[in-house]
Amino acid sequence: MSDEGVFSIRPAGRHILTIGRDLIQDPYAAVVELVKNAFDADSEYVQLDFSASNEDKRYKIVISDGGHGMSRQDVVERWMVPSTDDKLKRKVSPSGRVLQGRKGVGRFAASILGEDLLLETTTSSGKTTSVYVQWETFEQASYLDQVELLIDTDDTSKGSGTVLTISGGEIGFEEWDEAQFRRLKYELRKLTPPAAAVSGIELKQEKFDIRLRVSGFEGVQDTDEVIESFPILEFYDYMISGSVDENGAGVLKYSTQKIENSVDEDFLVDFSHLFEKSCGKLHFDIRVYDRDKDDIEQIIKRGLKDKEGNYLGNLAARQLLNFNNGVGVYRNGFRIRPLGDAQFDWLKLNQQRIQNPSRKIGSNQVIGFVHIEAEEKSGLVEKSARDGLKENAAYTRLIHLTQEVISELEKRRFALRRSLELGKPKSRVEKQLRKLFTDDHVRVDIVQRLERSGIDAKVTKEISEILSRDIADKNRAAESIRQTVAVYQGQATLGKIVNVVLHEGRRPLNFFKNQVPNLEYWGAVFDNEPTSENLAKIIPIAQELGQNADVFAQLFSRLDPLAAGKRADTREFKLADVLQGALNVFENTLADQGVTVMVDGPSDFKFLGWQQDFYAIFTNLVDNSLYWMKEKSVSNPSILLRFEVEKDKLVFIDYRDSGPGIDKTLIASEVIFDPEFSTKRDGTGLGLAIAGEAASRNNLELNVLESDEGAYFRLQPADGDAT
Template sequence: MTDDGTFSIRPAGRHILTIGRDLIQDPYAAVVELVKNAFDADSEYVLLEFNADSEAGKYTIVVSDGGHGMSRSDVVNRWLVPSTSDKLHRKTSPNGRILQGRKGVGRFAASILGDDLLLETTNKSGEKTSVFIQWDVFEQADYLDEVDLLIDTRTVSQMPGTILTMQGGRVGLEEWNDAQFKRLKYELRKLTPPTTAISGIEIKQEKFDIRLKVSGFAGVPDADETIDSFPILEFYDYMISGHVDERGLGKLRYSTQKIDNASSEEFDVDFSDLYEKTCGSLKFDIRVYDRDKDDIDQIIRRGLKDREGNYLGNLAARQLLNLNNGIGVYRNGFRIRPLGDAQYDWLKLNQQRIQNPSRKIGSNQVIGFVHIESEEKSGLVEKSARDGLKENTAYNRLIEITQSVIEQLERRRFALRRSLELGKPKSRVERQISQLFTNDHVKVDIVTRLERSGIDAKVTREISDILSRDMAEKNKAAESIRQTVAVYQGQATLGKIVNVVLHEGRRPLNFFKNQVPNLDYWASVFNDNPTSDNLSKILPIANELGHNAKVFVELFSRLDPLAAGKRAESHLFKLASTLDGALKVFETTMSDLGIKAALEGPSDFEFLGWKEDFYAIFTNLIDNSTYWLREKRVASPTITIRFEIEEGKLAHIDYRDNGPGIDKALIETEVIFDPEFSTKTDGTGLGLAIAGEAAARNGLELKVLESADGAYFRLQPVSGGVL
């Protein structure tokens, strides 16, 4: 305190431990911080030596590098200054490396690794400076400026570099067990992305080896190795890579090794609607592995071997995936912990997989690398405790964009697996029912074998009659199942478009809510004073009540086919009127979105089938169109339905919109008709599956066709003829 009443903040002595031992979450993070400092010093390597003396109950950790070292002035004015802004302002090392340190506290992480620290650093001029620190001195001191440190400087003839020596006692010695060292190797292996994972990434390839030596620890094999990348990385099943710029526009490449010599696919993406605030430019390398036994065997056959060159077994390969999975986030070539840890599912992949296991991937199936820009460009700020990124708007955008990139891979993976008949068999309900109950071929085969065996013709006819009656009963049951499924699918479609129903009914409902009290009021006034003026207050409200009641009646009549509790027999109905009714279900929604709808075809044509099935088909198609036309903010959105008649029968119905369209790969595999497949966010994948089943019940097939201008579906007779 000075005489004029001003004060200076005096940090407590334990402040150093607060920003070191207390702030850094674990010893792995502390080692990583010291490794980054070696990189910032322009060293081509960092050597980590862990030596134990079990009898004496102590251990030593030595971290050394061959960098440019520090002068006495650097040690006093930078290294010993907590939270220095030196690296923040310099940004690059003398040799041009982008500096990893920014907070000015990483070196104090050494306090978690031992009881004391000896710093020995030599610069290019041969000036060697040594500082010895005992951490408990700071614990005991009232104020930081009361701690005196002895600094020794002399001239030597040795190569430049820095050596940090830390020693600890029996408590720390017991913590460094085999599991701890395995985790340390894992952290070091994931610290920097392998060369194969940064192809096309604008990161300067720096020579920087991490060498680990371990000796003398009980139950821990001695080791002397250079940390290398994951051996499983190149044997992926599916990969997506590329970039997305700060506007949300990008180019991605998808490839697979599930098929020999499969060509890769390059495509543009537009996530601009997710970029209310930028998270900067992003670059991706994401690899996915199927984990069924046969899939693991296939990965091994691609060349997955151990260090001795022997092929791994299925269990060992699975354990390798268990240990090394995760999508890491990297800045300037170094991972930001814990993003990418096998147990840290920051993208909520497992949560999404629970909802849709056949299509979504789990966190234990993926090894990925997401490269981000500097804090200034991206807004992605690393926490001081080295436990991730601050959860701000930019971080939320990072999650959204990364999930969208993974979705592109998942969509293509799902289509490929279905085309290869992997996972859930590709089969529609109608086909399954037919396979289960239609047994004509069984009857013919049995009768033929009986005849060839010389069985009496009368017995053969009796057996044939028994089989015919059994088949008739089963086919009757099959038809009952078909009709029940149709009812459920109609009601599922109604539930699927319930938001449309609510939207259509909201306006008349609001009118009733607001105007019925007014009608009651003026009716009471008119009852007491029946004048023409008071009557004029009632009549407009009464007229509007009738109009809005009519809106409800028409809405429910349009929805009635989907809500039917049972199915009637097939009957003739006017196709144009039915298609127009399906469009009118979405009348208000399309009006709000500015969607122009057109229906073309003869108004008097009648089709023999089920009207409710056509409602199910076209309400699902229209619902999809309105979703994508709104989602992609299409200018001048349109929906067109056109049907043609040949010789008095239906030739086909074409349904088109001018939305974003459908990927060619999805069209070729027709995977969009499979249940559970959806390209919508949180989509159920039921819509087109229901539409396809409803078409089949009417002797039709719903096909998706390629189009340069939006989605294009065609409904036509199964035989390719007319109905």
């Protein structure tokens, strides 16, 4: 303390252990930090030697590199200064490498690996500087400035580089078992992305080998190897790669090895509408693997082999996926832990898969690489504890953008699996019901066979009558199911557009809530003083109550065809009126979004069918159009319904909008009509499936056609003839 009463902050002696042993979460993170330091030193390799003595239960870890080393001044003014901003200021190494260390604490991670540390660092000028550190010394010292370390500098003939020698006792000796070393190899394997996963990325390819040697540990096989990246990477089933810029616009490529001679698809994406906050430019390389038994065998046949060149078995291949899956986040060529760990599902892939297992992928099916920019450009800040990124707005955007990119892969995968019948597609309900109908030719065929076999005519007649009754019973049952399904689908459609009820009903409800108390108040005033002035206060409120009640009545009348609790018989109805009625369901929403609508066709044409089904078809189509035109901020949004009639029979009904349109891949496969398939966020996939079923019940087909502008659907007679 000075005479003026000013104090200086004195870090406690154990402060070094706090930013090392206590801050770094596990020994793997500590090794990774020291490996990064070797890279920053411009070394072409890092050698990790783990050796043990079973007799005295001690072990030694030697981490060495061939980098530029440190001078005595570097050791004193940089290495021995906690939280130095040296690398933050320099940003690149003498050879031009982007520096991995920035916070000035990574070297103290050595304290988690053993009891002491010997630093020996040699410069190209032939000077070796040594420092010996016993971590217990910092525990015992009251203040950090009380800890004194001896620094020795000598001339040497050795080449430049740094050697860290760490020794430990029985506690650490017991922890380094087979599982620990297996996890260490996993961490080192995932530390840097393989060359195949950085194609097209502005990342200088640096020679940097990670060598691991293990010897003397009880129960652990001795090894001496160069760590290699994912052997399974090139044998993917599906892949999506490319980049998205800081504004959310980008170019992606989708490819598959599921079928031979497949053509890669390049396409543009625009996610700018999702978030205002940027997370910088992102590069993606995401590979997905199907995991059924036959799928795994396909992966093996593509060339998945062990180190000896033998094809892996199904179990070994599955274990390889189990151990290497995850979507990692990389900056300047190094992974940010734990993003990408198999057990750390930061993208919530498993949660989404539970909700939609036929379309969504799980985290154990994907090996992915997401490359991010520097903190200054991206806003993505790594935590000091090396346990991920700070959960700020930029991190939220990173999550959602990555989910959107994966979604682009998922919908293409879903379509392909449907076309190859890999995803156990669900036939449309109407098609399944038709299988329950038994045609009379089956009965006739059976009777003829009985007659040719010489069965008594009386017996044959009895069997024929039994079959006739069974056919009639089945047909009645199937028809009953059909009608019930139709009612349920109408109700489901009503539930699907409940947002219409909430949106349009909110205004009159708010009026009732606010004005009914006023009506009661002025009613009481008028009761006490029945003057014309007080009556004048009541009349406008009463009139507006009536107008808002009429809004409710009109809303419910527009929704009434979908809410039918009982299936009516087919009847003739004016098609133009029903089409306009389906649009009227969304009357206020259409007005709010500025959507122009038109129904074009002969106003007097009548169609024989179920009116409720037509409401189900077109309310689902309109609901989809409104969603996508709003989602994509379409200028001049519009919907056109046009139908043609020939000789008093329907030829077709065309439905078109000015929205973003439908991907050609989805059009070709017609997967959009399958239940559970949806390109909407949190979509159920029911809308078009219901529309397709409703069309079939009226002997019509609902097809999606390619269009240069917007979505284009055509409803026409199922047999191709005007009806």
